[in-house]
Amino acid sequence: MVKTKKLFFSVCWPFLLISSFLSINIHAFSALSREKITIKDSLNRQVEVRVPAQRIICLQPELLRILVALGEGERVLAVDRFPVRYDHLAKIIFPEVSKLPVVSVTGEDANLEKIMELNPDLVLVSPSELNLTQNLSRKLNCPVISLSSSGRIDRLLEEIEILARLTGKEQRGEELKNFLVAGLESLKQKLNRPGLKKPRVYLSFWGSLLRSPVNYQPVELAGGLNLTSQIKPIHQGSDTAVLKLETLLSWNPDLILVHGLYPPEERKITVQQLLTDPGLQYLKAVQEKKVFYTFGFWYWWDPALVLVECYYLAWLFHPEEMSGVDLMVEGEKSFKKFYGQEGLFKALCDRIKAHEWFKK
Amino acid sequence: MNGLKNNKRQKYILLAAWVLPSILLFLSLGVGTYKISWAEVFNTIRSALRANQNLNLSPAAANIIINVRLPRILLALLAGSAFAVSGSVLQSLFRNPLVNEYVLGVSFGAGFGAAASLVLFSRQFPPQVAAFLFGLLAVFLVMTISEGARNSMMAVLLTGIVVSAFFQSLLSGVEFMASPYALQALFFWLLGSFSQVTWPDLLWTGPMVLLGLFLLIRMKWRINVLSLSDDEARALGVNVKKERFLVIALTTLITSAVVSVSGIIGWVGLIVPHAVRGLVGADNRLVIPVSAGLGASLMLLADDLIRAFSPYEFPVGIITNLVGIPFFLYLIKRSKKSWG
Numbered sequence: 038m039v040k041t042k043k044l045f046f047s048v049c050w051p052f053l054l055i056s057s058f059l060s061i062n063i064h065a066f067s068a069l070s071r072e073k074i075t076i077k078d079s080l081n082r083q084v085e086v087r088v089p090a091q092r093i094i095c096l097q098p099e100l101l102r103i104l105v106a107l108g109e110g111e112r113v114l115a116v117d118r119f120p121v122r123y124d125h126l127a128k129i130i131f132p133e134v135s136k137l138p139v140v141s142v143t144g145e146d147a148n149l150e151k152i153m154e155l156n157p158d159l160v161l162v163s164p165s166e167l168n169l170t171q172n173l174s175r176k177l178n179c180p181v182i183s184l185s186s187s188g189r190i191d192r193l194l195e196e197i198e199i200l201a202r203l204t205g206k207e208q209r210g211e212e213l214k215n216f217l218v219a220g221l222e223s224l225k226q227k228l229n230r231p232g233l234k235k236p237r238v239y240l241s242f243w244g245s246l247l248r249s250p251v252n253y254q255p256v257e258l259a260g261g262l263n264l265t266s267q268i269k270p271i272h273q274g275s276d277t278a279v280l281k282l283e284t285l286l287s288w289n290p291d292l293i294l295v296h297g298l299y300p301p302e303e304r305k306i307t308v309q310q311l312l313t314d315p316g317l318q319y320l321k322a323v324q325e326k327k328v329f330y331t332f333g334f335w336y337w338w339d340p341a342l343v344l345v346e347c348y349y350l351a352w353l354f355h356p357e358e359m360s361g362v363d364l365m366v367e368g369e370k371s372f373k374k375f376y377g378q379e380g381l382f383k384a385l386c387d388r389i390k391a392h393e394w395f396k397k
Numbered sequence: 398m399n400g401l402k403n404n405k406r407q408k409y410i411l412l413a414a415w416v417l418p419s420i421l422l423f424l425s426l427g428v429g430t431y432k433i434s435w436a437e438v439f440n441t442i443r444s445a446l447r448a449n450q451n452l453n454l455s456p457a458a459a460n461i462i463i464n465v466r467l468p469r470i471l472l473a474l475l476a477g478s479a480f481a482v483s484g485s486v487l488q489s490l491f492r493n494p495l496v497n498e499y500v501l502g503v504s505f506g507a508g509f510g511a512a513a514s515l516v517l518f519s520r521q522f523p524p525q526v527a528a529f530l531f532g533l534l535a536v537f538l539v540m541t542i543s544e545g546a547r548n549s550m551m552a553v554l555l556t557g558i559v560v561s562a563f564f565q566s567l568l569s570g571v572e573f574m575a576s577p578y579a580l581q582a583l584f585f586w587l588l589g590s591f592s593q594v595t596w597p598d599l600l601w602t603g604p605m606v607l608l609g610l611f612l613l614i615r616m617k618w619r620i621n622v623l624s625l626s627d628d629e630a631r632a633l634g635v636n637v638k639k640e641r642f643l644v645i646a647l648t649t650l651i652t653s654a655v656v657s658v659s660g661i662i663g664w665v666g667l668i669v670p671h672a673v674r675g676l677v678g679a680d681n682r683l684v685i686p687v688s689a690g691l692g693a694s695l696m697l698l699a700d701d702l703i704r705a706f707s708p709y710e711f712p713v714g715i716i717t718n719l720v721g722i723p724f725f726l727y728l729i730k731r732s733k734k735s736w737g
Contacts, residue, residue: 281429315464318460
């Protein structure tokens with residue numbers, strides 16, 4: 038009996054030790070077995086990542102949307118507060134976001150201990166939050182990548198490609214990129230009339246008449262001219278210029294576009310306000326009532342909205358060329374392609390009361 | 398003989414301090430990004446004064462002068478006067494040269510009011526009104542809490558620091574809770590600028606500031622007396638408690654009214670009174686009116702610099718700090734001997 042016991046322990050102990058060692062390191066082994074790639078992010082940092090990333094913390098709403106569009110929403114372990122509390126669109130395309138833990142607040146630091154507890158293998162942040170990027174990179178034992186398109190389509194396509202590589206969804210990424218490129222090419226063909234006059238457009242974004250983006254590619258792609266692109270941003274790397282009212286008055290734009298991607302009750306600047314502002318009555322755009330809402334972007338941009346925005350702006354700038362285009366149909370097509378469901382664009386339009394924008 | 402000369406010099410300084418803002422007002426109407434000739438500026442003013450209705454005016458230029466530049470210039474003048482007068486009065490009252498117009502908690506009280514309006518109530522309650530009311534509330538708290546203390550002036554100063562810190566914490570809390578959308582609007586407000594002012598803003602701020610300034614300038618002799626010890630002031634027939642409360646209420650009124658429209662702009666209330674005392678001495682009968690004129694001029698010049706040279710809307714508070722701090726250091730250096 039004693040001999041049997043001794044034999045049992047002499048066989049079992051090494052077995053137990055080996056199996057426990059293996060179970061502890063299985064995660065590390067699986068990570069090590071994955072391919073390592075180097076990504077250059079929006080802050081021009083070279084970051085090494087093992088792909089496909091399995092456990093992602095996403096603190097940038099635009100990247101969350103791309104992950105959802107790539108079909109990888111379930112790999113997201115935690116998010117920042119914005120999509121959970123303020124982002125009316127995130128809840129439409131990805132209702133699960135409400136159940137995810139919130140580990141940071143825009144403009145503030147993140148909850149490091151909570152992030153560590155979730156044991157991510159990739160953290161995605163916005164380059165506008167430089168401190169957060171630096172802090173997380175120093176303290177976390179996993180790659181931190183900072184990405185944003187900032188109103189530029191080339192950067193958005195690059196972002197889709199990077200996230201597709203990071204999640205191993207290259208084929209789906211290529212599909213989404215091709216859809217965007219083909220849609221833009223089709224728009225280019227529609228506007229390909231010699232002598233088409235480019236309207237001079239002023240963009241009033243981010244809750245102020247005088248804050249305007251220096252880059253907003255949909256304006257150019259829709260055959261317009263963004264007046265703010267001629268001046269420098271408030272600081273290097275920013276997309277924002279803060280104008281003087283007299284600069285706007287001296288530009289005298291043909292059209293004014295007001296950032297409208299909010300529910301009406303949250304809009305700080307409204308079309309009606311601008312049309313009735315006594316100081317703006319001598320502007321051509323106000324006199325001709327060419328002040329409209331536009332979707333616009335924040336430090337995030339919705340990839341499915343990009344194409345719709347280009348079509349919508351082209352419809353405003355060149356109604357004749359775009360007379361056969363149904364914006365609701367185009368919107369639904371784009372949202373279905375990205376997020377795989379019918380009725381999402383309509384739901385967004387209901388939420389921000391955008392149906393009225395498309396009426397002549 | 399020297400006294401007479403001094404009197405004459407002081408009169409000239411007073412005259413210059415009051416004429417300078419009027420000259421600057423006219424010159425500032427010609428400063429801006431939009432190209433407007435001096436003839437157009439002059440004709441617009443004549444037309445506005447109904448001197449000549451048949452002038453051939455460009456409506457766009459007239460609109461810029463009347464609706465964009467003029468309210469902004471007037472607010473800059475009012476703000477400069479209000480901050481400088483508040484600073485000089487409070488420095489005398491507290492017998493402390495380091496006191497400024499925000500010592501009683503107006504700035505953070507108003508900042509919290511504006512933040513609460515922009516973030517929590519989505520502007521349903523106008524930020525200007527909220528800023529004004531919370532500015533007053535902060536000072537009311539300071540006066541109520543410090544009432545009855547043995548060293549009442551010291552108690553007011555210390556309570557001012559504590560109440561400011563309390564409202565600063567509330568402001569930070571609101572900032573933390575704010576959505577990024579509201580935060581942008583709040584930052585713009587907190588940085589301090591005259592760019593957003595409209596005629597309706599000016600119409601409700603202007604009368605309060607003018608009334609407050611008028612009364613404080615009228616009270617200049619009594620403020621001299623209040624700067625003495627309480628016993629001396631009483632011996633001269635002044636009801637110290639009542640008068641002090643009135644002076645604080647008036648400085649609070651003018652500072653809150655301006656801050657509610659312009660946001661927080663610092664340093665004017667500290668620099669100007671010191672510069673003025675260097676010119677005319679410590680007599681409040683001259684310090685207060687001269688501070689009003691010089692404060693207005695300084696603030697308008699700072700705003701003119703932005704309108705003339707900066708391609709962007711730049712917070713005027715940064716200019717007042719950049720100009721004011723070296724100037725203040727220069728004053729300290731120059732007065733070293735007498736301070737020693």
